[in-house]
Amino acid sequence: MLGAAGATARGYDCLTFDGPGQGYALWKQQLTFRPDWEHVVTPVVDFALGRPGVDPKRIAIQGISQAGYWVPRAVAFEKRIAAAIVDPGVCDVSKSWTATLPPPMIELLKAGRKDEFDGNLNKMLDPATKKSVAFRMRPYGVTSYFDAFKATMAYNLMDVAGKIECPMLITEPANEAFWPGQSRQLYDLLSCPKTLIPFSASDGADLHCEPAAYGLRDLRVFNWLDETLGAI
Template sequence: MHQFFPGIFFTFETVRILGMAAAGGAELAECLDAIGQIKDNDPESWHRAWAEQARKAEAIANEARASGDREAAKRALLRAHNYSRASYYMLPGAGPLSPDPRYLPLCEKSVALFRDATRFFPPGTVHRLEIPFEGLALPGYLYLPPSWRRIPGQKKAPILIANSGADGLSEEIYFMAPAAALELGYAAVTYEGPGQGLTLHRDGIVFRPDWEVVASAVLDHLETLSTAKPELDIDTGRVAVWGTSLGGYFALRAAAGDSRFKACVAVDPVHDFWDFATTQVPKAFLAAWERGWIGDGAVDAVINLGTRLAFQMKWNIATTGTFFGLRRPSQILRAMKSYTLRLPGGGSLLDRIRCPVLVTGAKASLYLDVSTHTSAVYDGLRNLKEGDEKQLWVGTTPGEGGLQAKVGALALSNQRVFRFLDGHFGIVREHL
């Protein structure tokens, strides 16, 4: 694969941005302009380059408004949103719980740009949600396919609930699967749960491992909304849950905990967050810590030294600590052990899943080893029939879905995701 930068981290995140182009989230030449201004492992140059492209895209949107071009305004605002999101992404601040002061205002700006763009979608396509959850109102969106995209012969649209992962906004998730869902006659929902987006960075609500509780609240709200507004024509009896990376873990937890989910798509999922940690820190060192041979202070000192020597380590610790609401690396590592599909007394949450599941993996993943995560999930679905109720797809090269979360290959990913869902939701499309 072509490397935009010497380091894989900046290259991967660049491909992530470029991959949104198919759904209107990027323009190739604008991205090339930004890439030319970025120095590897230099977060300030990354910030400046993408902030400049966000400003230019917003200016293009204003030109389009002035000339009455709704489509150009929409697309420019979507790009401005995505570039704005990218502009703060590499700002780790001083460490966990010590954010860069630019982070939250830029996050809010990114969300505002996306919401502005939704004004130019076809009427009735986008509905803002406030999902009741333990005294909170989780922000989200319900996307409805326009009448000309509805599935022939089916009055109600099946629903895809798309979970964000560890570091995305629900607005960004629109580019990854919901945009394709609308083209195929599906309704889609995106939302931010605890530890995600503004729910985390503005409201201070941190991650929780039992995501089935969160996902069930989203489904409860959808059912209430469908009853109150039958004209929405959404089919709460055909709901699929989808997620990538840590969002794939969330999707599997949802399917294990709530039988109302009738299909699950786990795109390059995490099986056990602790297993991921062991790929970032030497296993022998972690084993010595677990056995009590070295203390928390030594772990903190070694990892903090690593954050001073390697930008990606600094970013990982700052970002993960903020998700969990924890400051010390030793605390962060311990918290990761709670995010697992293994049960404390043995067995697996995967044994509880009864709906069909599509599991994917990525051979060229920056983060997750296929044998440790993808295979563990697929093999753990012991109650599902292979090839029918459970299916496996492992991408090899980037163009074949080989990068984590299928970045850069979203069209192929969505083709296979919705073929799987069509098959299990009784949707038969005319051969072309």
């Protein structure tokens, strides 16, 4: 998984898991996304603390892509985590869904006109896009376009970001495709110790999750984590 190789190269022990809506949890256990990710992370922390050699004062968590929402949500309530990393920051998951909707479709969504919304979108989408949207809907556990778009609106940090206490690093890649501007937005919402690390096209480290520059990404992220945990 992204970041784990860089972490183990630094000497960190890594615990990875499939949360609801991801990998084995989705395909085999039929567990779908949930916005209250603290109820996912707290059992993971419990498990980690039962492992030999785990320092309870130096547990860090890293969230990639949409986990840029889940990790801040979790640490807003799970206080045993000493440091958090998100790549990128995500304040409002729904923006990646609604950004390309025409204004009349946004109005149907706001008005709760499900049948009209589903019917119109079904006409608007070509077959390939329908398959792509269906794939993205499955983790939410819904089959209606309207229900999927409405479900994403529950994934919002505006009311909980102020509860975060642990130090947080937020990456800010240039040309972010899914949640542009939200890394800075999350940074501004936080009152905890915080760091915003930009990644630029000139570094070859732009785009969502810095796909062409994992080495540079890991260098900056784990330099920060070394310093942050070293101060504890």
